[in-house]
Amino acid sequence: MTEPLLSVRNLSVEFTTYGRTNAVLHGVTLAVPERSQVALVGESGSGKTVTMKAIMGLLREPPARVTAGEILFDGRDLLRASRAERDRLRGTAMAMIFQDPMSSLNPVFTVADQMGTILKYADRRLGRQRGRAGRRARVHEVLAQVRMRDPERVAASYPIMLSGGMKQRVLIAMALLSQPRLLIADEPGTALDVTTQAQILKLLKDLVEEQHLALLMITHNLGVVRETSHYVHVMHRGRIVEAAEAQALFAAPREDYTRNLIASVPRLTGGTSFATLARTDDET
Amino acid sequence: MEFLLFLLRRVLWSLLVLVGLSVVIFLIARAVPGDPARMALGPTATQEQVTDLRHKLGLDRPLITQYGLFVAALSHGDLGRSLLTERAVTDDIRESFAATLELVLATIFLALAAGLPLGIAAARWKDRWPDTASRLVAILGAVTPTFFLALLLQLLAGYVLHVLPTTGRLDPADPFHADITGLITLDSLLEGRFAVTLDALRHLLLPATALAAATMGQMARLTRASMLEVMSQDYIEAARAFGIPDWLRVLKYTLRPSFVAPLTILGLEFASMIGNAFVVELVFSWPGMAAYGIRTILQKDLNAVMGVVMVSGAFFVGVNLVIDLLVGLVDPRIRIRGARA
Numbered sequence A: 001m002t003e004p005l006l007s008v009r010n011l012s013v014e015f016t017t018y019g020r021t022n023a024v025l026h027g028v029t030l031a032v033p034e035r036s037q038v039a040l041v042g043e044s045g046s047g048k049t050v051t052m053k054a055i056m057g058l059l060r061e062p063p064a065r066v067t068a069g070e071i072l073f074d075g076r077d078l079l080r081a082s083r084a085e086r087d088r089l090r091g092t093a094m095a096m097i098f099q100d101p102m103s104s105l106n107p108v109f110t111v112a113d114q115m116g117t118i119l120k121y122a123d124r125r126l127g128r129q130r131g132r133a134g135r136r137a138r139v140h141e142v143l144a145q146v147r148m149r150d151p152e153r154v155a156a157s158y159p160i161m162l163s164g165g166m167k168q169r170v171l172i173a174m175a176l177l178s179q180p181r182l183l184i185a186d187e188p189g190t191a192l193d194v195t196t197q198a199q200i201l202k203l204l205k206d207l208v209e210e211q212h213l214a215l216l217m218i219t220h221n222l223g224v225v226r227e228t229s230h231y232v233h234v235m236h237r238g239r240i241v242e243a244a245e246a247q248a249l250f251a252a253p254r255e256d257y258t259r260n261l262i263a264s265v266p267r268l269t270g271g272t273s274f275a276t277l278a279r280t281d282d283e284t
Numbered sequence B: 001m002e003f004l005l006f007l008l009r010r011v012l013w014s015l016l017v018l019v020g021l022s023v024v025i026f027l028i029a030r031a032v033p034g035d036p037a038r039m040a041l042g043p044t045a046t047q048e049q050v051t052d053l054r055h056k057l058g059l060d061r062p063l064i065t066q067y068g069l070f071v072a073a074l075s076h077g078d079l080g081r082s083l084l085t086e087r088a089v090t091d092d093i094r095e096s097f098a099a100t101l102e103l104v105l106a107t108i109f110l111a112l113a114a115g116l117p118l119g120i121a122a123a124r125w126k127d128r129w130p131d132t133a134s135r136l137v138a139i140l141g142a143v144t145p146t147f148f149l150a151l152l153l154q155l156l157a158g159y160v161l162h163v164l165p166t167t168g169r170l171d172p173a174d175p176f177h178a179d180i181t182g183l184i185t186l187d188s189l190l191e192g193r194f195a196v197t198l199d200a201l202r203h204l205l206l207p208a209t210a211l212a213a214a215t216m217g218q219m220a221r222l223t224r225a226s227m228l229e230v231m232s233q234d235y236i237e238a239a240r241a242f243g244i245p246d247w248l249r250v251l252k253y254t255l256r257p258s259f260v261a262p263l264t265i266l267g268l269e270f271a272s273m274i275g276n277a278f279v280v281e282l283v284f285s286w287p288g289m290a291a292y293g294i295r296t297i298l299q300k301d302l303n304a305v306m307g308v309v310m311v312s313g314a315f316f317v318g319v320n321l322v323i324d325l326l327v328g329l330v331d332p333r334i335r336i337r338g339a340r341a
């Protein structure tokens, strides 16, 4: 088998606050092959976001400290990479989508401004030449890719003028700007209503397949996993307790913890079949 | 559009405030004990002379009539004559207001130029030495009384170091009439007399520094607090994940959303300094309106006092309108939501 795009091995992280040290991740191992859709699922507080931040290089050290393990991206160990190299990857080869679209956009700049700035510095890190007009065109292109009916208008808007679903799609567009190879989505859409969330997940799945990206979907909801992922890692208290093909996991969970998780799944789409959901449009 | 309505509403309110102010100041001026005619004429004047002057000034008419006359004159820019200088109050104020305005503008510039970078540095390097240094400066600025700082600067720079002038707006050997805007720095620039500009700036430096210290400290602390609040927001973390460089996150993504509070305070400080500059004006013999106001109050020079208060009030209201406009420009949330500012 070829090397996976992302491979986290035996990762341990602890936090030190007010002199007390708390181990949060205990030897986490997971892999995301190229063009695959992989889920990391676990209850709230199990360590999913910390794992994601470690991968993205967003942990603040201190209070965090990586005590063991490696994070291989495309065969290179990020934990031993130079700061410049990590900065170069962040937001370009690997990008992430934040959980809460309401608070993840800067309220005082237009969408075009924020996306243009991201693109400008991504280009610079990658040594790519593209003028202002080129950036504008790319911003509109990506906004159209996330099914915005009127990209020009959305680009000219301030976040306060957009609905929750539209903000979430702007955040997805931001992540897609530099054609990343790996997309990490931390509980996407959980801040939105159920229907909008389902639409966002559908959009994400479509985009990942269209653009041949690898997706690491982080969620506490196995209903989301069933719809979006091929492979599942179940996390509990900072450990991966079970890892399996999605089909196999739902058919025959090995761990009690996984069984309980499956038993408590809320039906995501509330009766509507996921596949028949209308394409998202500006009304979401 | 909503924002225009919001501004229009603020303009109407401001006019109401000014009318209210004119009534209050008029009543207070009439209610204070002591007879302005007697004060003007001195203790040796006869009762007849006093009654005569009271009649000439309209002080023997009913209050409501006096107020009507006051407003009627005010509406074509007539504030009466000053008993102290025996000149038209409008002329006195025109000259002294320009002097104060120039001083206050320089002060605000200094407070901003020093306070803002201090606040930004303190937020960026929280709990490290720039934060400590900024706090020290802010506390010193806040606790040092303005008169003390003014005297200290005057002694140090003027009498020990002999590098900066310590009184007035210009060297008397440098005759210059600022008759375009009244601001010497600006007018001399417009007329191309750069030596005068330089001299005026040298005269401004000490009094403006003395007046700026407290505001600068306040700006620094407020900017720091606002920025720290914004730095804990998700969108700053998100900007980091999207690869926005550190300096841009601080100077653009954090500073702009943090700027409304410092800007508002700066506007209030600016407006109230017009009245509060008198200590500095007295120490540095600055021919400003604040000092003029004090002298006329002590003399019960009613026309002059009312003029000074009305001009300060109008200025206060005007500055606040400008600040409302700027705040709307800085923060689209306010512009879009309109009145909820």
Ligand SMILES: Nc1ncnc2c1ncn2[C@@H]1O[C@H](COP(=O)(O)OP(=O)(O)O)[C@@H](O)[C@H]1O
Pocket: A015, A016, A017, A024, A042, A043, A044, A045, A046, A047, A048, A049, A050, A051, A063
């Ligand atoms: N900055 C931090 N300081 C201290 N502890 C933290 C910090 N961030 C996360 N933790 C701890 O790490 C554990 C996992 O958190 P997290 O990864 O956010 O869980 P989730 O699976 O819900 O995303 C929690 O117990 C949390 O208290």
Ligand SMILES: [Mg+2]
Pocket: A048, A049, A186
């Ligand atoms: Mg989380």
